[in-house]
C-alpha cells in the first residue's frame with residue numbers, strides 16, 4: 308500500500324504522536340510490505356488559501372506556486388493518507404490545517420446532497436483513497452477534548468476514515484514511563500496489523516488505545532510536579 312504520512316507536529320521527528328504512528332506503521336508492515344512516504348508539514352512552503360476559488364473554476368490550478376503542487380500530486384498517488392498530529396486547541400495544528408485548506412483544487416464548485424449533507428463534487432478521482440487520523444494529546448481525558456478534531460475529520464473524509472486518539476501522549480517520549488507506554492504501543496502495532504489485513508480496527512481495541520495509560524489524577528499530579536506514581540513503594 309502507498310502510504311503518505313502527513314506529520315502535522317511542529318516537533319517533527321521528536322513528536323510524541325509520531326511514536327504512536329510509527330508503531331502503527333510497524334504493525335502494517337507485520338502484515339505486508341508497505342511503501343511509506345513521510346512529509347513534515349511544518350517544513351514545507353504552504354501559503355494560506357486566499358479563498359479566491361479560482362482553483363475550483365479553472366480546472367484545478369491554485370494561484371500559489373508552492374509545495375502544495377507536489378503534495379497534491381503525492382496525495383493522488385497514494386492509497387492511504389495518514390494524518391499524524393497532536394491535538395492543538397481541540398483541533399489540528401495550524402500548518403496542517405493550512406495544507407488541508409489548500410486541497411481545495413481537488414474539489415469543484417458544484418455541490419451535491421449526499422444523505423443529509425452537502426459536499427463539493429470532486430475535480431479529481433480520489434474514490435480509492437483511505438484516510439487515517441492518529442492524534443495524541445496532552446491531557447489525560449479523551450472526552451471534552453478530542454471531539455472537535457474527530458468531528459472535523461469525519462466531515463472532511465466521510466467515507467473510508469479510521470480514527471485513533473491517544474491521551475497522555477507526552478508519556479511516549481518519557482523513557483521512565485516505558486512500563487505503561489510499551490504495552491500501549493504493542494496495542495497500536497496490533498491495530499496497525501489489523502488495519503492492513505482487514506481495513507478496519509476492532510472498536511474494543513480502539514477504545515483500549517484511547518483510554519488513559521495511568522489514572523487521570525496520577526497523570527495530572529506528575530505533570531504538576533507531584534509524586535511519581537510509577538515509582539514502586
Ligand SMILES: Cc1cc2nc3c(=O)[nH]c(=O)nc-3n(C[C@H](O)[C@H](O)[C@H](O)COP(=O)(O)O)c2cc1C
Nearest residue numbers: 316322323324393394395396397444445446476477
Ligand atoms: C498550542 C498547543 C495546544 C494544545 N492543545 C491541547 C488540547 O486542546 N488538548 C490537549 O489535551 N492537549 C493539548 N496540547 C498538548 C499536546 O497535544 C501534547 O503536548 C502532545 O503530546 C504533543 O504531541 P506531539 O509531540 O506529537 O507534537 C496542546 C499543545 C500545544 C503546544
